[in-house]
Amino acid sequence: MPGSITVRPYEARDRAAVRHICHVTGYMGEPIDWQWKDEESFADAWTGYYTDVEPESALVVDIDGEVGGYLLGCVDSRRAWNPVYVLARHALMRGVAFRPGTARTIWRSVTDIATDAVARRLPDPKFYDARWPAHLHIDLLEVARGKGAGSELVRRWLDSLRRRNVPGCHLETLAENKAAIAFFEAIGFRRMGRTPPVPGERARDGSRLHSQLMVQDLT
Numbered sequence: 001m002p003g004s005i006t007v008r009p010y011e012a013r014d015r016a017a018v019r020h021i022c023h024v025t026g027y028m029g030e031p032i033d034w035q036w037k038d039e040e041s042f043a044d045a046w047t048g049y050y051t052d053v054e055p056e057s058a059l060v061v062d063i064d065g066e067v068g069g070y071l072l073g074c075v076d077s078r079r080a081w082n083p084v085y086v087l088a089r090h091a092l093m094r095g096v097a098f099r100p101g102t103a104r105t106i107w108r109s110v111t112d113i114a115t116d117a118v119a120r121r122l123p124d125p126k127f128y129d130a131r132w133p134a135h136l137h138i139d140l141l142e143v144a145r146g147k148g149a150g151s152e153l154v155r156r157w158l159d160s161l162r163r164r165n166v167p168g169c170h171l172e173t174l175a176e177n178k179a180a181i182a183f184f185e186a187i188g189f190r191r192m193g194r195t196p197p198v199p200g201e202r203a204r205d206g207s208r209l210h211s212q213l214m215v216q217d218l219t
């Protein structure tokens with residue numbers, strides 16, 4: 001990798017940076033604050049389990065001593081927190097269901113779930129399949145992209161899974177995130193299953209966004 005970009009294991013001092021990067025890349029690599037302003041709940045839902053329960057499965061991109069991105073891994077996906085429950089807890093305990101900047105998305109989720117349940121197109125709330133028990137989340141700041149750091153993070157994560165005889169890894173992205181899908185396909189993942197609409201989330205033009213499951217066999 002060029003220059004001073006390196007990949008290293010996650011350390012506890014990286015936690016705040018990881019949480020912030022999660023929020024500022026949360027909309028397909030762009031900030032998600034226009035749709036979900038509350039960084040605390042968003043970071044808890046998408047990084048809390050990985051940094052606080054399974055930190056040994058996390059890696060970061062280090063650019064001149066600053067965290068420029070991360071891969072957050074989970075070896076056994078049955079253990080990971082369900083983001084829906086984490087957000088529901090914040091909705092009730094911290095009142096984000098009634099705050100400007102989050103309330104609209106929460107109440108839209110409720111109506112989407114009702115509509116999608118009737119149409120039988122709800123996504124699996126927590127995917128688990130013993131063929132691909134592990135999963136990952138990966139996000140890099142723009143400055144760190146396109147330099148091989150993402151593929152190095154994934155290569156190191158998949159190597160660590162192979163060493164433990166884990167048979168496969170999955171991930172979920174948005175079907176609309178064409179760059180991410182091209183990246184994951186370039187490093188050996190394949191698309192799997194249907195692409196149900198994601199409750200609550202919207203594109204900038206108001207259209208619905210869809211979940212895309214991707215898998216890679218490791219044995």
Ligand SMILES: CC(C)(COP(=O)(O)OP(=O)(O)OC[C@H]1O[C@@H](n2cnc3c(N)ncnc32)[C@H](O)[C@@H]1OP(=O)(O)O)[C@@H](O)C(=O)NCCC(=O)NCCS
Nearest residue numbers: 029139140145146147148149150151173179180182183186
């Ligand atoms: C997606 C992401 C992790 C890729 O990491 P990266 O370091 O930029 O990717 P790499 O430089 O390792 O690229 C590896 C290969 O993936 C493919 N690829 C990477 N970015 C791509 C893009 N924007 N469009 C098409 N293909 C791409 C290429 O084949 C590339 O190989 P090449 O450089 O020889 O052409 C990173 O760009 C990112 O964090 N994006 C924003 C957040 C995001 O979308 N995360 C995924 C959410 S599930």
